[in-house]
Amino acid sequence: xxxxxxxxxxxxxxxxxxxxxxxxxxxxxxxxxxxxxxxxxxxxxxxxxxxxxxxxxxxxxxxxxxxxxxxxxxxxxxxxxxxxxxxxxxxxxxxxxxxxxxxxxxxxxxxxxxx
Amino acid sequence: xxxxxxxxxxxxxxxxxxxxxxxxxxxxxxxxxxxxxxxxxxxxxxxxxxxxxxxxxxxxxxxxxxxxxxxxxxxxxxxxxxxxxxxxxxxxxxxxxxxxxxxxxxxxxxx
Numbered sequence: 302x303x304x305x306x307x308x309x310x311x312x313x314x315x316x317x318x319x320x321x322x323x324x325x326x327x328x329x330x331x332x333x334x335x336x337x338x339x340x341x342x343x344x345x346x347x348x349x350x351x352x353x354x355x356x357x358x359x360x361x362x363x364x365x366x367x368x369x370x371x372x373x374x375x376x377x378x379x380x381x382x383x384x385x386x387x388x389x390x391x392x393x394x395x396x397x398x399x400x401x402x403x404x405x406x407x408x409x410x411x412x413x414x415x416x
Numbered sequence: 417x418x419x420x421x422x423x424x425x426x427x428x429x430x431x432x433x434x435x436x437x438x439x440x441x442x443x444x445x446x447x448x449x450x451x452x453x454x455x456x457x458x459x460x461x462x463x464x465x466x467x468x469x470x471x472x473x474x475x476x477x478x479x480x481x482x483x484x485x486x487x488x489x490x491x492x493x494x495x496x497x498x499x500x501x502x503x504x505x506x507x508x509x510x511x512x513x514x515x516x517x518x519x520x521x522x523x524x525x526x527x
Contacts, residue, residue, distance in 0.1 A: 310456065335515060345459075345506065345518040391458060403449065403474065404516060406459040 303328045305392055307407035314382050315415050322377040322410050324392035334375040335393040335404065336366055345391070351375065352397070362386070384416045419443075420519035422507055428525045435494040437522050439507030446511055448490035450474075450482065453504040453521070462505075465490055497526045 308323035326332065336348040349360025356368040366377045375392060392407040423438035439448065447466055451459040451474075461474030463482040471482050479501060483491045490509075494501055504523050508516040 305458075307458075337518075344520040345508075347515050350515050393459075402447070403461050403464055404459075406451075408456055408458040 303394075303405050305394055305405050305407035307390075307392055307410050309410045310408065311411045311413070313413045313415065316384055317381050318414075320377070320379040320382045320386070320412070322390055322392075322412070324375045324377065324407055326373050326375065326392075326394045326405075328373075328394050328396070328405070331397045332394045333397055334366075334368055336360065336364070336375070336377050337391045337393060338388050339391070340388045348377070348390070382412075382414050384414045386412060387414045388412055420507055420509055420517050422505075422519040422522050424522050425520060426523050426525075428527065429494075429497050430527055431498060433494075433497050433526075435497050435524065435526075437492040437494075437505055437507075437524070439490045439492070439509075439519055440488055441490075441509040441517070442488065443509065443511070443517075444487065445509040445517075446487070447509060448484065449508040449510075449516065450480075450490065450492045451506045451508065452476070453506055459506060462492065497524075499526050502526045 305326045334351040337345050338348045339345045349358050351358045351368045359365045364379050368375050390410045393404040395404050420441045429435050449464040450462040453459050460476050462480050465471045465484045481493045504521050506521045507519040510516040
């Protein structure tokens with residue numbers, strides 16, 4: 302069955318610490334990959350996406366993610382987090398043959414950054 | 417900027433009531449989606465639509481129905497609300513080659 306797994310349910314970091322959030326997927330065929338972020342009280346918004354090409358993708362606010370096909374992974378990274386990065390982060394996947402089609406989401410990772 | 421709007425941010429309904437959640441997008445997107453978001457479960461797809469009057473079941477369609485009479489509007493209907501449908505409901509839209517844009521969500525409480 303198609304699924305997305307995020308390893309950490311809740312991560313607590315101090316400001317300036319480095320961040321890595323794990324995401325693994327199980328999906329037959331070639332995929333598109335996404336990270337969405339939901340800041341407190343705000344709507345879900347796109348952080349970054351991978352459709353094809355360079356497996357290292359850069360997003361907004363200094364975030365990046367690396368697609369490792371052999372590991373079915375798309376981990377999110379940031380070298381130095383800020384208090385304003387406190388949010389919930391969701392990894393998602395869909396098929397390239399169905400662009401614009403339905404997404405499969407992970408369970409979400411809540412990130413708390415202590416000032 | 418793409419805008420996806422939802423009719424209510426907060427809604428409180430009683431068990432057995434019929435509930436309508438409305439979603440409107442202003443970018444002429446073909447595809448629209450309804451998800452529910454629950455802690456620890458992420459987002460789960462309820463229904464989606466690829467065109468006017470077309471609908472397809474998602475992963476958890478039981479207890480829900482949808483309507484898409486116009487391209488810009490996608491409605492989610494709870495025929496007889498139950499307490500286990502208390503949740504955050506998110507609408508999204510997209511077009512081919514793009515990512516999904518989400519609305520602000522409707523937090524529904526069924527008492």
